[in-house]
Amino acid sequence: MTDDDCVKFLQMALPRLGLHWPGYRRVRGLVRKRLGKRLRDLRISNLRAYVPYIENHYEEWDALDQLCRIPISRFYRDCGVFERLEHEVLPALAETAAARSRSNLACWSACCASGEEAYTLVLLWRLRIKRRFPQLQLRIVATDIDAHLLERARSGCYRSSSLKALPEDLLTAGFTRRETQFCVRNEFRSIDFLQQDMRKVVPDEEFDLVLCRNAALTYFAPPLRCKVMQRVISRVRRSGALVIGIHESLPQGLSEMVPWPGARAIYRRRDADAVPTD
Numbered sequence: 463m464t465d466d467d468c469v470k471f472l473q474m475a476l477p478r479l480g481l482h483w484p485g486y487r488r489v490r491g492l493v494r495k496r497l498g499k500r501l502r503d504l505r506i507s508n509l510r511a512y513v514p515y516i517e518n519h520y521e522e523w524d525a526l527d528q529l530c531r532i533p534i535s536r537f538y539r540d541c542g543v544f545e546r547l548e549h550e551v552l553p554a555l556a557e558t559a560a561a562r563s564r565s566n567l568a569c570w571s572a573c574c575a576s577g578e579e580a581y582t583l584v585l586l587w588r589l590r591i592k593r594r595f596p597q598l599q600l601r602i603v604a605t606d607i608d609a610h611l612l613e614r615a616r617s618g619c620y621r622s623s624s625l626k627a628l629p630e631d632l633l634t635a636g637f638t639r640r641e642t643q644f645c646v647r648n649e650f651r652s653i654d655f656l657q658q659d660m661r662k663v664v665p666d667e668e669f670d671l672v673l674c675r676n677a678a679l680t681y682f683a684p685p686l687r688c689k690v691m692q693r694v695i696s697r698v699r700r701s702g703a704l705v706i707g708i709h710e711s712l713p714q715g716l717s718e719m720v721p722w723p724g725a726r727a728i729y730r731r732r733d734a735d736a737v738p739t740d
Contacts (some may be wrong), residue, residue: 463494463497463498463501463508463509465494467508467509467510468490468493468494468497468509469490470509471497471509471512471513472486472490472493472530475512475516475526476683477683478523479523479526479527479634480532480661480682480683480685480686481530481681481682481683482680482681482682482683482684482687485681485682486530486532486681487635489531489532489534492532492669493529493530493532496529497509497512497529500525500526500529501704504655510740518694527590528608530681531607531608531683533606533608533611533623534575534576534676535574535576535577535578535579535621536578536624536625536626536627537578537581537582537620537624537625537627537628538627538628538629538632539578539579539582539627539675540675540707540708540727541627542708542726543705543708543726543728544582544586544608544677546722546725546726546728547583547586547671547705547728548590549590550585550722550725551671551703551705551722551725551728552567552586552591552671553591553594553595555567555670555671555701555702555703556594556595556598558594558670558701559670560595560597560598564598564601564642565597565598565599566597566598566601566637567587567598567599567601567670567671568602568603568667568668568669568670568671568699569600569601569602569603569669569670569671569672569673570602570603570604570605570665570669570671570672570673570697571583571603571604571605571673571708572601572605572660572664572672572673572674572677572678572694573605573606573607573660573674573675573676573677573678574604574605574606574611574612574615574655575606575611575615575647576611576612576614576615576620577604577612577614577615577616577618577653577655578624579604579673579675580602580604580615580653580655581636581646581650581653582628582632582650582675583600583602584600584602584650584651584652584653585632585635585636585650585668586632587600588600588649588650589631589632589635589636590632592594594664594680596597599675600652601652602654602657603654603656603665603667604653604654604655604656604670605654605655605656605657605658605660605664605665606655606657606658607633607657607658607659607660608657608738609657612655612656612657615653615655616655617645618645618646618651619640619643619645620643620644620645621642621643621644621645622642622644625637625644635647636650641696644699650723660677660678660690660693660694661682661686661690664693664696664697665697667697668697668698668702668704669697669698669699670702670703671701671702671703671704671705672694672697672698672702672703672704672705673705674691674694674704674706675705675706675707675710675727676707676709676710677707678690678691678694679691679706679707679710679711679712680707680709680710684713687713688713688715691712691716692712695716695718695719695731698714698719698731699731700731700732700733701730701731701732701733702730702731703722703728703729703730703731704719704728704729704730704731705727705728705729706727706729707727708726708727710727712729715734717732718731718732719732720732
């Protein structure tokens with residue numbers, strides 16, 4: 463299978479799945495490798511022969527959809543975002559929650575893959591922020607479509623390559639070493655991991671903080687992207703925050719969200735009585 467063959471196939475197939483070819487340019491090598499294995503498993507000689515196969519076997523579109531999932535994740539990914547969350551966003555959200563006499567701060571990690579983002583939030587909160595807000599508990603819901611990745615997340619064990627960007631104090635306090643892996647200590651495992659396809663369903667509650675990074679806005683086709691992000695934003699509490707990928711942008715028309723002052727890829731949802739600004 464040549465790279466050109468793979469590109470032409472993806473440009474044809476991805477729209478059928480509600481996915482967006484430009485988002486796959488840099489990761490097409492991974493998808494190409496998966497496609498090659500799938501063809502060998504099916505004993506199909508090439509992509510030209512695969513096209514009529516998927517047209518005549520509708521269930522194969524689900525298999526292809528799985529091949530096109532990109533589970534790239536690591537601890538403290540885009541460190542500047544987490545520094546902003548630690549020093550500004552989470553404290554501000556916590557102050558609002560405390561002022562409203564709430565007992566918890568609710569967060570949602572969407573498309574969480576194997577859980578690195580969610581655990582990073584727990585470590586930041588418990589080890590660096592919570593002492594300022596002892597009355598508040600951090601509650602995290604983390605969702606992903608992939609059951610295998612969620613099992614890895616629940617196991618909480620990772621190779622050192624996933625932890626390279628994590629600050630040393632968080633690594634030391636948060637993990638125990640088990641042979642070639644680092645495992646999250648039990649006291650930092652208070653995360654609800656749920657299997658959900660965000661194209662179809664989102665958690666049925668509101669959150670103070672939602673992280674939807676490097677997934678919907680990168681890989682979903684524009685119509686689906688807008689629909690999904692409207693659902694996501696509906697789950698952001700008034701005055702709550704939304705974090706997207708640093709190379710992503712929100713679809714036009716989502717006037718509920720305004721940029722967090724001075725922050726990249728972080729937005730705040732307007733209060734119900736906020737006056738729109740140009």
